[in-house]
Amino acid sequence: MTEQAPVALAVAPNGGRRVKADHPAIPLAPAELAETAARCLEAGAAMIHVHVRDRDGNHLLDAHAYAAALAAIRGAVGDRLVAQITSEALGVYAPAEQIAVVKAVRPEAVSLALRELCPTAAEEPAFADFLLWLKGAGVAPQIIVYSAEEFARLNALIRRGLVPWADPPVLFVLGRYTAGQTSRPADLLPFLAPGLRRPAHWMTCAFGRFEAGCAAAAALLGGHVRVGFENNLWLPDGSVAPDNAASLAAVAEALARLGVAAADADALRAAWRTLLTD
Numbered sequence: 001m002t003e004q005a006p007v008a009l010a011v012a013p014n015g016g017r018r019v020k021a022d023h024p025a026i027p028l029a030p031a032e033l034a035e036t037a038a039r040c041l042e043a044g045a046a047m048i049h050v051h052v053r054d055r056d057g058n059h060l061l062d063a064h065a066y067a068a069a070l071a072a073i074r075g076a077v078g079d080r081l082v083a084q085i086t087s088e089a090l091g092v093y094a095p096a097e098q099i100a101v102v103k104a105v106r107p108e109a110v111s112l113a114l115r116e117l118c119p120t121a122a123e124e125p126a127f128a129d130f131l132l133w134l135k136g137a138g139v140a141p142q143i144i145v146y147s148a149e150e151f152a153r154l155n156a157l158i159r160r161g162l163v164p165w166a167d168p169p170v171l172f173v174l175g176r177y178t179a180g181q182t183s184r185p186a187d188l189l190p191f192l193a194p195g196l197r198r199p200a201h202w203m204t205c206a207f208g209r210f211e212a213g214c215a216a217a218a219a220l221l222g223g224h225v226r227v228g229f230e231n232n233l234w235l236p237d238g239s240v241a242p243d244n245a246a247s248l249a250a251v252a253e254a255l256a257r258l259g260v261a262a263a264d265a266d267a268l269r270a271a272w273r274t275l276l277t278d
Contacts (some may be wrong), residue, residue: 006262008046008224008263008267009224009262009263010084010229012050013049013228013230016086016088016230021231023240023244029226034077036244037073039243039246040081040228043249044103045262049226052069061087063087066085066101067105071114080092083108084107085105109139109142109272110134114144114145115146118157128163131165132267135165141276143171145170151196152196168275169199174205176186181231185210185216188214188218199223201275208274209236212254215251219260220260224263227242
């Protein structure tokens with residue numbers, strides 16, 4: 001019997017949309033992100049997925065804002081969490097602006113939505129050049145896909161040599177465009193359908209109150225999981241979570257009952273390094 005491999009838990013504590021009116025524990029300022037990072041590390045996180053905001057709480061891609069947030073997080077947890085920034089456009093930024101911010105920040109890791117940075121064939125050359133820059137800079141990418149069709153397109157880009165890794169880390173988003181943005185474990189199945197390549201390192205995120213169930217399904221099928229207030233405010237019992245750490249702890253505890261241990265940041269880095277180093 002093969003032992004279940006440890007699963008990396010990532011926390012996405014704020015996203016680009018929710019504000020204090022949605023939940024008072026949404027962390028927006030650098031100090032709040034640092035405190036959240038420390039509490040989520042204690043709850044079992046290996047990675048924090050970072051969004052920053054402007055003074056009015058609006059989504060922001062800005063190198064100085066990222067520098068302040070990342071410095072605060074590092075001050076709180078050192079290198080015990082992988083600090084991943086988002087390049088999300090949220091309808092505000094063009095691909096060239098997204099790329100410029102990532103290059104200015106040079107983070108440890110970044111998430112890249114295929115549909116934003118390379119929506120059509122016209123953007124493919126710039127996207128390929130950006131991925132080559134990431135490889136040279138040692139920035140770990142995680143490519144976000146929202147559907148099996150998008151994943152198939154990513155695989156086609158890999159086969160055509162436009163992606164400088166044979167098997168980059170991938171994030172599968174479950175149920176983003178379903179009614180009420182409520183994901184269910186079955187939403188994972190199209191990404192794992194026969195005929196589609198199974199990435200060596202894949203992670204899921206899910207929307208709504210079945211987040212923990214989606215996380216359990218992903219973990220048992222060999223994936224890793226991202227949870228937090230960006231996508232969900234509820235605990236498995238249907239109550240509102242007091243903070244991100246409680247959401248992450250609930251998932252970690254559920255996985256532990258299934259015999260799944262949580263991987264730490266060094267294990268996550270090692271797994272990505274294996275895939276991203278020739």
